[in-house]
Amino acid sequence: MHTLMQCLQRLRVLGVILMLAVLTAGLVSTAQAADPDQELNQAVGTINADTWREVKNGENFIDTRHDSTYSLINTSGETWRQIRNDWISPGGLIALGSMLAILVIFYLIVGRNDLDAERTGRKLLRWTALERAMHWTVATLFIVLALTGLNLLYGKFLFRHAFGDAFWANLVSLTKLTHNYVGPVFGILLLLMLAKWLTVNLPKKHDWQWFKQGGGMVGKKHPDAGFANGGEKAWYWILASVGLLVIVSGFVLDFPLFGQTRDNMQWANMFHAVTSLILMAVALGHIYIGTLGTEGALEGMTTGYVDETWAKQHHNLWYEEVKDSAGQPEQQNPPVDDDTATANRPN
Amino acid sequence: MAQMKFLCDAERCIECNGCVTACKNANETEWGIQRRRVVTLDDGQPSEVSISVACMHCDDAPCMAVCPTDCFYKTDDGIVLHDKDICIGCGYCLYACPFGAPQFPKQNAFGERGKMDKCTFCAGGPAETKEEEYEKYGANRIAEGKLPLCAEMCSTKALLAGDAQTISDIFRQRVVYRGHKDGGWSSVDKAQASAPDVSANLDNMAYDATRAEK
Numbered sequence: 001m002h003t004l005m006q007c008l009q010r011l012r013v014l015g016v017i018l019m020l021a022v023l024t025a026g027l028v029s030t031a032q033a034a035d036p037d038q039e040l041n042q043a044v045g046t047i048n049a050d051t052w053r054e055v056k057n058g059e060n061f062i063d064t065r066h067d068s069t070y071s072l073i074n075t076s077g078e079t080w081r082q083i084r085n086d087w088i089s090p091g092g093l094i095a096l097g098s099m100l101a102i103l104v105i106f107y108l109i110v111g112r113n114d115l116d117a118e119r120t121g122r123k124l125l126r127w128t129a130l131e132r133a134m135h136w137t138v139a140t141l142f143i144v145l146a147l148t149g150l151n152l153l154y155g156k157f158l159f160r161h162a163f164g165d166a167f168w169a170n171l172v173s174l175t176k177l178t179h180n181y182v183g184p185v186f187g188i189l190l191l192l193m194l195a196k197w198l199t200v201n202l203p204k205k206h207d208w209q210w211f212k213q214g215g216g217m218v219g220k221k222h223p224d225a226g227f228a229n230g231g232e233k234a235w236y237w238i239l240a241s242v243g244l245l246v247i248v249s250g251f252v253l254d255f256p257l258f259g260q261t262r263d264n265m266q267w268a269n270m271f272h273a274v275t276s277l278i279l280m281a282v283a284l285g286h287i288y289i290g291t292l293g294t295e296g297a298l299e300g301m302t303t304g305y306v307d308e309t310w311a312k313q314h315h316n317l318w319y320e321e322v323k324d325s326a327g328q329p330e331q332q333n334p335p336v337d338d339d340t341a342t343a344n345r346p347n
Numbered sequence: 348m349a350q351m352k353f354l355c356d357a358e359r360c361i362e363c364n365g366c367v368t369a370c371k372n373a374n375e376t377e378w379g380i381q382r383r384r385v386v387t388l389d390d391g392q393p394s395e396v397s398i399s400v401a402c403m404h405c406d407d408a409p410c411m412a413v414c415p416t417d418c419f420y421k422t423d424d425g426i427v428l429h430d431k432d433i434c435i436g437c438g439y440c441l442y443a444c445p446f447g448a449p450q451f452p453k454q455n456a457f458g459e460r461g462k463m464d465k466c467t468f469c470a471g472g473p474a475e476t477k478e479e480e481y482e483k484y485g486a487n488r489i490a491e492g493k494l495p496l497c498a499e500m501c502s503t504k505a506l507l508a509g510d511a512q513t514i515s516d517i518f519r520q521r522v523v524y525r526g527h528k529d530g531g532w533s534s535v536d537k538a539q540a541s542a543p544d545v546s547a548n549l550d551n552m553a554y555d556a557t558r559a560e561k
């Protein structure tokens with residue numbers, strides 16, 4: 001029995017060897033036939049335009065990295081680098097720098113927009129406590145995001161050399177952490193603020209006139225303005241458009257969880273950087289007008305109340321609506337926050 | 348000064364992934380990080396071709412140029428290294444890199460990626476002690492006078508590592524043996540070349556390793 005099994009085993013082995021021999025002979029004979037076309041088709045070789053396309057776009061392609069979707073050569077990376085480093089980065093400095101220069105020159109030449117008449121001392125409620133809280137929170141977060149964002153774009157040219165590696169490492173990691181966590185909070189609050197102030201910012205015919213008169217700088221008579229004047233509405237709509245782009249692109253960068261490709265991230269980065277730099281430049285103008293540029297504007301957003309004279313001068317249509325609710329001069333404290341500001345807001 | 352480079356001879360690469368394994372072993376990279384990869388185009392088709400890629404230690408490296416923390420530096424040997432203590436894991440280097448070399452241990456909400464990791468040409472990185480260096484960056488074979496392990500272990504010597512001059516000389520010799528005017532990533536034009544020509548060229552390519560110098 002035992003020997004029979006062994007015999008069979010040997011036969012089987014022999015059979016396999018024979019089969020291999022036949023196969024090899026077959027292979028050898030085809031190779032010897034030297035059919036060039038066939039050889040051409042079997043060998044590595046044909047590198048043509050299609051191959052180079054595959055190198056770039058990752059088609060007909062396998063990659064041994066476990067979840068890689070990367071093509072062999074990412075050709076857009078260098079383009080992105082050039083656009084970001086050679087155009088956006090200097091462009092941002094130029095934009096912010098010229099805005100600052102314009103404001104300084106404007107202040108030196110034109111100076112503050114003073115009240116035309118004496119204050120009457122009668123106060124009008126302009127911004128409710130909720131609105132002020134909203135404004136200052138969004139403003140603070142905006143400045144935090146602007147400073148951290150600028151540090152990501154320009155910080156390396158300054159701080160590393162000035163303060164050394166250890167300081168820079170801490171600063172820049174804090175910067176990224178802050179920017180990436182504060183960003184979404186800012187995004188949500190900005191959307192809420194835009195929703196709250198939508199109705200008073202709807203464009204009206206008289207806003208056009210306001211712009212034609214340069215907000216009161218051209219011509220004698222102050223142009224008409226409701227609760228928000230043309231300039232404020234412009235700032236609102238810049239936030240509602242460019243600001244929205246900042247939020248959306250920031251979201252794409254901040255949550256790389258939806259299969260974003262490298263190209264998507266490059267686009268998001270360029271959009272984010274350009275739009276946020278525009279926003280920063282315009283915000284400088286907004287901050288100037290709200291503080292140094294206009295007498296009596298800042299107190300509205302800090303205390304919530306504005307003087308009757310200021311209201312008449314800058315927001316005459318609104319003033320006409322709400323003047324009856326103004327607090328009397330002899331009152332020690334301004335009138336209570338009774339929602340008059342929200343109740344009477346012709347725009 | 349030597350300028351260290353990798354060069355992968357696609358005619359020779361047999362997609363064995365030995366380099367990938369050697370790298371993983373030499374550097375003991377984190378779970379999920381694979382510094383080297385083998386890319387195969389047209390898998391299973393007559394035009395199939397494979398090439399091993401990792402960081403190519405670019406002369407004018409896009410990763411260095413876009414990094415917001417400026418944590419990259421180039422060694423005297425032209426090796427591109429980075430400082431993980433300064434890296435914030437923003438991912439910019441990956442967006443810019445032509446070869447998909449930078450990798451991150453994770454990819455979470457709020458851009459939490461951890462520290463970037465990439466091929467160091469087996470040259471380690473900045474650290475106080477050897478242990479710390481190994482922990483953070485992997486092997487420093489260059490300091491020991493050795494070349495990257497991936498290239499050392501390549502069975503067909505498709506993957507070459509070393510001074511740019513030296514490895515391009517080796518590659519140039521192979522191309523000469525192959526007898527094809529641009530035998531590396533050659534464009535064999537089926538329509539134009541005569542069939543025997545093409546056949547002879549391909550034949551040469553296949554045997555370049557064993558042919559004696561003329």
Ligand code: HEM
Binds near residue numbers: 150247254269272
């Ligand atoms: C919804 C709000 C925002 C989110 C979610 C967000 C998110 C991000 C993210 C994820 C990055 C990449 C940084 C990194 O991961 O290291 C970034 C960069 C940046 N952000 Fe924001 N951001 C927001 C708002 C803002 C605002 C309001 C500004 C300016 C006022 C701003 C200015 C910048 C700048 C300048 C950069 C650097 C761009 C570069 O280096 O090319 N961001 N942002």
Ligand code: SF4
Binds near residue numbers: 408
């Ligand atoms: S990481 Fe990419 S861009 Fe940087 S040196 Fe390596 S291959 Fe070049």
Ligand code: SF4
Binds near residue numbers: 439449
């Ligand atoms: S991930 Fe790290 S190394 Fe890459 S660009 Fe960002 S900070 Fe620089």
